Amino acid sequence: MPPKADLPQGTLDMLILKIVALEPLHGYGIARRLQQVSNDVLQVQQGSLYPALHRLETKGWLKAEWKASETGREAKYYAVTKSGSKQLVAEGENWKRLTAAIQSVMRLV
């Protein structure tokens, strides 16, 4: 297992939006997908994932729907809303600017 990294403050929302934007997923699926995509570097705790999901839903960036999952049980599937995709674009831009800025600072040394 590679070493786990802490998520930078405020990026969890962006990552969730990004993953859900690909296809609607339930909470467990989002956690798994995040882990897989980041090659096990990013692991999100249940204790931060669900409050974040509920927060995003309350803000109207995610919408939720109960439907049968791959195991046959009903699960709560989250999908991105229109304002959610806008938010994702905005946060993505912001993130690019931020990382570029950080990189340019780090290159100084």
Add this chain to the structure above:
Amino acid sequence: MKWLIRLLKHRRLEAELEKEIAYHRERHAADLIASGLDPSEAARQVRLELGGPEQLKESCRDAWGTHMVLESWWDLRYGLRTLRKNRSFTAVALISLGLGIGANTAIFSLVNAILIERLPVVEPERLVTFAETFGGKRAGVVWSLRTLDQVAKQDSSFDGVFGWFTRSISFSPGDTAQWVSGEMVTGQYYRTLQVKPAVGRLLNEEDVRDAKANPVCVLSYALWQREFSGDPGIVGRRVFLNGHPYRVLGVTARGFYGAALPLRFDVAVPATRVADFVPSLRDIPGISWLYPMARMKPGVALAEAQRLTQLALREADPQRKADLILENGSQGYNPTRADFGQPLLVLMGIVALVLLVACANLANLLVARAQGRAHELGVRLSLGASRARLIRQLLVESLLLAGGGGVAGVALSFWITATLLAYLNSGRSATTALQVPPDARVLVFSVLVTILTAILFGLMPAWHATRPDIVSGLKQGSSASRALLRLGLVVIQVALSLVLVFGAGLLTRTLRSLATVDLGFQADRVIALNVDPSANSHGGTEASIIYDEILERARNLPNVKAASLAASTPNGSMSISMSIAVPGYTPLPVRGDGVVKFNFVSPRYFETLGQPLLNGRDFDERDAEDSSPVAIVNDKFVRHYFDGRDPVGRKFRQGKDDIEIIAVVKGARDDTRRNPVDTVYMPVKQGPASGLTVLVRSEGDPQQIVPSLLGIVKSIDKRLPVFSVHTLDIDLDAGLTPQRILGYLSGLFAALATFLAGIGLYGVLAYSIVRRTREIGVRMAVGAQRSDVIGLFVRESLMVMVAGLILGGPLALASSRALSSLLFGVAPTDPWTLLASVLLLLLAALLATSIPLWRASRINPLVALRWE
């Protein structure tokens, strides 16, 4: 609004959250099992990784944004349960809060109607009224039609200037007649106030100018509804006002009551038709009788408008000495303001103090109750509940109590207001009756007072009950500080009660001085009957003949000692003031010097009233309309203008007349009981022949003569309405209404405050005795006597009382200054009243402490020693 929807779907949200988390766990466990763990190990792993489900749920709930509301809802339910369990506490709290908030709401609704409410017209803040200052004294003004015209024409700062006057008018749509409240208005009245018609149209400048040939009138919405059931066909109909035919032009919009709050007009007529209603004003274009008002142009400063108006007035009359001032006219003319304004503010202060005492009392009870809940709160604090959370919960309880008290109070306030109004209006005719309709501002006030009350009595006990040391130092320390806190609260109650009792004492003594002061005449057994022949179009000589006939027939009734006529009576119904010149007297340069009160009376007026003639002769048949003018003056007048020397046979000048003084009478007070003013009496035949009062002194019960008197009027002209018939002493009594209300209510509220303070003292002492029972046991075991034990507590209660009285004494003396202008016959710092108040409070304290002290004296040392 989304959070509200989430709040309503709260149960479903909870279930879904549960299901969502359970699903996560299952999938996680299933994946772990699939990767080779055995089921029990997998379950353990899941629990370990995921932590407590409740914390997780809690943070999700936080994300919903509904949590605060829900917690408050739980607090509310919990609070309700707690309050239901402590029935007696809740009852005491609700009753004292209900009384306190109810009294505050009721008085505020009067304050609102009389002092705050503005005219219900467009932008009332731009309206101004006019007054004058002369020699530093302010006085209201009346203008003539001519002056109004001059100001309206020359002044560029106004969007309209108008004048108006109010007078009772006999209104008849056909066969029957009734007295209604009339307004005489000038042409720009409706334009300036920007009042819209409900039907038809309203009086304009042409209507007023042409009214001599074409009499028209406007009805109020209330009269239109009352008399014509809102029939739109009223426009163009003919009605009779004081017997003269008028055509109805239209009806004013609903909610418009006229230019005087809180009076209500019924019929408005052009000012040019005033002679129909006040015959004495006929054909005198220069006479001033209209109350002027104007609307400022937007953006014009008051000072600038004042300067321009002053210029316009000076231009018209270069002799003008007084300085004009413009005043805020947003309330219109408000005659009740002068009568009731200050008493109302004093009452507002009184009820606010009573509410404070009630709050202190409740805080006291809450601190006492916190002792019973110390365990519960301590446990919750140590389990990790935040202090803010606990304070919030305790405050929700206070808010519940205050809310219950508020609802009870508002309900009670309707009753209090109605009772007060019934009392205030008992001496008034229906047309001048005060009305206090329900008002949004009053409701907002009571809600704010309720919330403020909850914070006032709830915050401090909540703060105290949730101190962090409640867990560690649970026992001794906190109970001592609690006792101190409660003593402090009682000290405040005693101090505030002293302020209230002292104020009530002063006001009660004022009332007694007013009621027993020598009026200068005998008011009992005198009937005052207001009848006005001009109300059925009898003018001049005709009216005079009608009055003479009424007098003559009244004098022949059995049990009538004397009967006479007067233009104004001591009940202050109307007064005429005119300036005079006395040879040999130089007027002082202050306003009002050289201006005296005039009254026009018939022969035997002084005999009827029992006002003693000091020297000279009464008026008689010789003093007719065309004979040389004569006058009787009062002794006050003689002291002022003749330096006390006998003035009989000397003359003074009024207008063009040289008037000879033929007698001197003793001064009489009017219904306000103020000292008699300089007064000149002239024969009624040499004055106005309308709006006179018939005065009849009876030998037996005056009420028995009333039907015969009314019969006389009716037999002369059955369409002649009698405006009012009262006995003079009842009328004069009505003049004391503001003082009486103040006296009674302040007494009532002072008693209530004292009672509450007594409860406070009782509670604190009883608590102190319970707390120190063990100590008492020890003391008695080592030889203390019962008297020593009682002395211990007597000292404690005395200390509280003395501290409260020392704090309250200066407070009482300072606040009684606010009363000084309302007092009569007693100084605001009267030491005897203060001493009596202190003794009264000590007596109340004695009563309050007697039961706990008696109980303390019964303590059995053997039981006390084992006391826990």
